[in-house]
Amino acid sequence: MIVDCHGHYTTAPGELAVWRKRQLASAGQALTAPKITDDQIRESLEGAQLKLQRERGTDVTFFSPRASAMEHHAGDAATSLAWSQVCNDLIHRACTLYPDNFVGVCQLPQSPRVPPATNIAELERCVKDLGFIGCNLNPDPSGGHWTDPPLTDRWWYPLYEKLVELDVPAMVHVSSSCNPNFHATGAHYINADTTAFMQFLTADLFRDFPTLRFVIPHGGGAVPYHWGRYRGLAQDMKRPPLRELLLDNVFFDTCVYHLPGIELLLRVIPVDNVLFASEMVGAVRGTDPETGHYFDDTKRYVDAVTWLSFEDKRKIFEANARKIYPRWKPGG
Amino acid sequence: MIVDCHGHYTTAPGELAVWRKRQLASAGQALTAPKITDDQIRESLEGAQLKLQRERGTDVTFFSPRASAMEHHAGDAATSLAWSQVCNDLIHRACTLYPDNFVGVCQLPQSPRVPPATNIAELERCVKDLGFIGCNLNPDPSGGHWTDPPLTDRWWYPLYEKLVELDVPAMVHVSSSCNPNFHATGAHYINADTTAFMQFLTADLFRDFPTLRFVIPHGGGAVPYHWGRYRGLAQDMKRPPLRELLLDNVFFDTCVYHLPGIELLLRVIPVDNVLFASEMVGAVRGTDPETGHYFDDTKRYVDAVTWLSFEDKRKIFEANARKIYPRWKPGG
Numbered sequence: 001m002i003v004d005c006h007g008h009y010t011t012a013p014g015e016l017a018v019w020r021k022r023q024l025a026s027a028g029q030a031l032t033a034p035k036i037t038d039d040q041i042r043e044s045l046e047g048a049q050l051k052l053q054r055e056r057g058t059d060v061t062f063f064s065p066r067a068s069a070m071e072h073h074a075g076d077a078a079t080s081l082a083w084s085q086v087c088n089d090l091i092h093r094a095c096t097l098y099p100d101n102f103v104g105v106c107q108l109p110q111s112p113r114v115p116p117a118t119n120i121a122e123l124e125r126c127v128k129d130l131g132f133i134g135c136n137l138n139p140d141p142s143g144g145h146w147t148d149p150p151l152t153d154r155w156w157y158p159l160y161e162k163l164v165e166l167d168v169p170a171m172v173h174v175s176s177s178c179n180p181n182f183h184a185t186g187a188h189y190i191n192a193d194t195t196a197f198m199q200f201l202t203a204d205l206f207r208d209f210p211t212l213r214f215v216i217p218h219g220g221g222a223v224p225y226h227w228g229r230y231r232g233l234a235q236d237m238k239r240p241p242l243r244e245l246l247l248d249n250v251f252f253d254t255c256v257y258h259l260p261g262i263e264l265l266l267r268v269i270p271v272d273n274v275l276f277a278s279e280m281v282g283a284v285r286g287t288d289p290e291t292g293h294y295f296d297d298t299k300r301y302v303d304a305v306t307w308l309s310f311e312d313k314r315k316i317f318e319a320n321a322r323k324i325y326p327r328w329k330p331g332g
Numbered sequence: 333m334i335v336d337c338h339g340h341y342t343t344a345p346g347e348l349a350v351w352r353k354r355q356l357a358s359a360g361q362a363l364t365a366p367k368i369t370d371d372q373i374r375e376s377l378e379g380a381q382l383k384l385q386r387e388r389g390t391d392v393t394f395f396s397p398r399a400s401a402m403e404h405h406a407g408d409a410a411t412s413l414a415w416s417q418v419c420n421d422l423i424h425r426a427c428t429l430y431p432d433n434f435v436g437v438c439q440l441p442q443s444p445r446v447p448p449a450t451n452i453a454e455l456e457r458c459v460k461d462l463g464f465i466g467c468n469l470n471p472d473p474s475g476g477h478w479t480d481p482p483l484t485d486r487w488w489y490p491l492y493e494k495l496v497e498l499d500v501p502a503m504v505h506v507s508s509s510c511n512p513n514f515h516a517t518g519a520h521y522i523n524a525d526t527t528a529f530m531q532f533l534t535a536d537l538f539r540d541f542p543t544l545r546f547v548i549p550h551g552g553g554a555v556p557y558h559w560g561r562y563r564g565l566a567q568d569m570k571r572p573p574l575r576e577l578l579l580d581n582v583f584f585d586t587c588v589y590h591l592p593g594i595e596l597l598l599r600v601i602p603v604d605n606v607l608f609a610s611e612m613v614g615a616v617r618g619t620d621p622e623t624g625h626y627f628d629d630t631k632r633y634v635d636a637v638t639w640l641s642f643e644d645k646r647k648i649f650e651a652n653a654r655k656i657y658p659r660w661k662p663g664g
Contacts, residue, residue: 139513146476146513181471181478186530186565190554191523198518218561222522222554228590229550232616232627233518258560264596284564295564 001330002299003321004053006171006217006253006277007061007102009091011048013040016090017069023083024074033086041094048281050101056299058278060330062321063091064105064136068184070175072110073143077118081109084122092130103328104132105171112142117158127166133327135163137170137214139196144179144188151196152203160209169213169251169324172196185283193221197250201234201242206249213249213324215275219256219265227268243270251324253277254298254316257284262301271312275320276302333662334631335653336385338503338549338585338609339393339434341423343380345372348422349401355415356406365418373426380613382433388631390610392662394653395423396437396468400516402507404442405475409450413441416454424462435660436464437503444474449490459498465659467495469502469546471528476511476520483528484535492541501545501583501656504528517615525553529582533566533574538581545581545656547607551588551597559600575602583656585609586630586648589616594633603644607652608634 019034049061065087072080084107095102106126108119126132137159140146149155151172163170174192175184182188193216206212216223223230234242251273256262265274277298284295293300302308302316322328351366381393397419404412416439427434438458440451458464469491472478481487483504495502506524507516514520525548538544548555555562566574583605588594597606609630616627625632634640634648654660 144478146511148513150513179478181480181482181527181531183530183534186533186562187523187527190526190558191519194522194526194554195513195519198515199513201518202515219557222526222557225551225554225557225593225596226522226588228588228593228620228627229616230518231622232589232618232620235618235621236616256558256560257564258600260596260599261557261560264557264592267592268590284561284568286564286567288560288564289567290563295560 001060002058002317003276004058004061004278004280005215005275005321005325006255006279007049007063008066008279008282009063009094010066010281011044012066012090013044015040016086019086020069020083023079028078030082033089036090038093038097041090041097045094045098050098052280053101056297058299060100061102062105062134062325062328063094063102065091065107067136067173068176070107070136070138071143072138072141072175073112073178077109077111077114080111081122084109088122088126088130088132095131104130105134105136106132108135108137110138110141112147115158116156119159120162123159123162123166127168127327132168133325134168135170136173138174139172139192140174143175144177144182150199150203152199152205157208160212164209164211167211167326169215171215171217173217189218189283190221193218194223197221197223197230200246200250201230201239202237206246210248213251215251215253215324217253217255217277217279219254219261220252220269224252224265224268247273251275251320254302255279255296256298256301257295258288259301259304262298263305266305266308271308271315272320274316275324276317333392334390334649335608336390336393336610336612337547337607337653337657338587338611339381339395340398340611340614341395341426342398342613343376344398344422345376347372348418351418352401352415355411360410362414365421368422370425370429373422373429377426377430382430384612385433388629390631392432393434394437394466394657395426395434397423397439399468399505400508402439402468402470403475404470404473404507405444405510409441409443409446412443413454416441420454420458420462420464427463436462437466437468438464440467440469442470442473444479447490448488451491452494455491455494455498459500459659464500465657466500467502468505470506471504471524472506475507476509476514482531482535484531484537489540492544496541496543499543499658501547503547503549505549521550521615522553525550526555529553529555529562532578532582533562533571534569538578542580545583547583547585547656549585549587549609549611551586551593552584552601556584556597556600579605583607583652586634587611587628588630588633589627590620591633591636594630595637598637598640603640603647604652606648607656608649
């Protein structure tokens with residue numbers, strides 16, 4: 001079975017964006033949920049994620065709301081809660097319509113400088129009531145201004161206690177950037193991945209939470225490319241070796257859109273710490289003129305890595321996902 | 333000849349740091365320059381950069397003040413100017429004592445929200461009076477808050493006009509971070525490299541300045557690892573191919589501290605766009621237990637890349653530096 005652990009509902013029916021626009025213009029007034037039919041949901045997925053799953057031979061996608069639209073920096077905590085509920089409910093409907101193809105991962109109602117404990121109720125609702133198996137955690141709810149404490153600060157601990165209790169992992173995933181220095185998918189996303197890893201390296205978070213698990217997307221940002229730098233920095237700081245310090249808790253996905261990058265990832269990061277993902281339909285939608293295939297068809301790159309054993313590939317494509325997302329029970 | 337295009341004076345005599353401390357405590361009062369003898373300078377270099385040059389077989393280092401100590405966020409523009417003059421003068425003395433081993437690259441007296449044109453006088457002094465061949469340009473003088481405009485904004489154009497006139501390149505290099513989210517050498521440096529590249533990708537800076545040249549250090553941040561992502565993003569945005577759009581103007585150094593990273597860099601980035609560098613004595617000072625050699629002994633990694641021709645290596649080690657830093661005249 002081929003599990004894609006990182007997909008967003010980037011093709012949601014236009015009514016969702018219209019609702020969001022109304023919400024942001026409504027100055028806190030409560031709105032009824034957007035009217036979207038099951039047929040609209042089917043149509044939005046059949047020609048996109050489902051078509052690509054079939055074409056590429058992937059079976060199931062861990063599916064969350066569009067990351068760039070989370071916009072935790074817009075409005076306040078109440079805005080963020082209402083928007084997250086709407087988005088998560090829509091994910092739940094997609095997963096209910098296609099239970100073999102999609103499994104829910106939730107957006108959290110984060111807001112800058114608002115304590116992360118406020119996210120617990122929506123997390124519990126999604127996991128316990130809707131059957132979701134993970135969440136996306138934004139390390140910078142300010143959208144490129146980085147005004148909240150690092151992920152290793154006790155500020156985040158109440159949320160981590162709940163993640164541990166529910167036994168669900170968090171994918172570290174920022175949203176769009178409102179800082180003109182940072183292009184969202186070309187800089188802010190990648191920077192956040194790198195930043196989070198270095199935060200984990202310098203603190204003792206996983207001594208406090210030995211079973212807490214983070215997936216760092218986009219191949220871990222810059223980390224595998226600079227793996228020697230990170231090993232060296234840890235050593236200079238008298239930290240334990242990275243495997244011992246981080247690799248029971250930190251995992252990387254395969255959203256790296258060319259073969260040399262995937263090969264590097266799989267050369268330096270232990271195979272137990274890599275999860276297959278494509279982020280389709282996502283950041284890069286075109287076809288690579290050098291290969292004739294979609295840039296984000298990452299399964300082709302993993303398939304092309306000749307030195308991986310069958311067992312290695314089984315881990316990357318399925319077994320690691322079962323281990324890291326234990327609430328996922330296929331066909332259950 | 334082996335040219336290391338990226339070295340900082342991280343081993344400067346302690347008097348420099350003492351002076352800086354006094355400066356920051358002096359509330360703008362003018363101070364006389366720190367008293368540092370030629371013997372102190374010799375001593376600070378003989379056991380460090382010069383010893384390592386000899387051991388590793390590198391000939392000359394393009395040498396600039398310690399990057400993490402530039403601290404453009406500390407004090408105001410006058411503070412930054414006085415500090416830059418002191419640091420650049422010290423670099424000049426080191427280069428004068430060891431003209432075969434060091435060539436000067438200057439720190440600019442940047443300050444957050446202060447127009448970049450204010451850097452021109454110090455740049456001209458360093459290039460015209462002191463014989464420096466390049467500068468370090470901080471894309472985030474705020475130290476991790478990213479409050480200034482992107483490098484592609486017209487805000488920076490007066491400085492670029494001077495760089496073009498003087499025919500000197502700028503290395504994109506942030507300083508330390510005063511944002512607790514960003515570890516300086518483990519996150520802020522790498523993020524800035526990635527961010528700058530994406531800024532260049534989305535704008536037409538090099539249409540306006542066809543001969544302006546930037547070196548992106550630390551192997552280009554995350555960029556080579558995500559080269560497929562950047563090619564794909566450019567294509568989705570209807571930008572020209574990256575080679576055409578950027579590669580006459582943007583270059584990467586080899587400060588990547590393990591062989592798999594260097595191999596990736598040299599697989600995806602044309603050899604004409606890669607400059608040898610180690611950043612020694614710098615961010616990572618230890619020995620890699622996996623190899624028994626210094627992490628930052630990047631010459632070993634480049635030497636170990638078997639598929640590079642003699643001519644390729646000559647470009648990386650010397651010829652590209654001559655092309656990008658035309659004011660450098662060895663033995664001149």
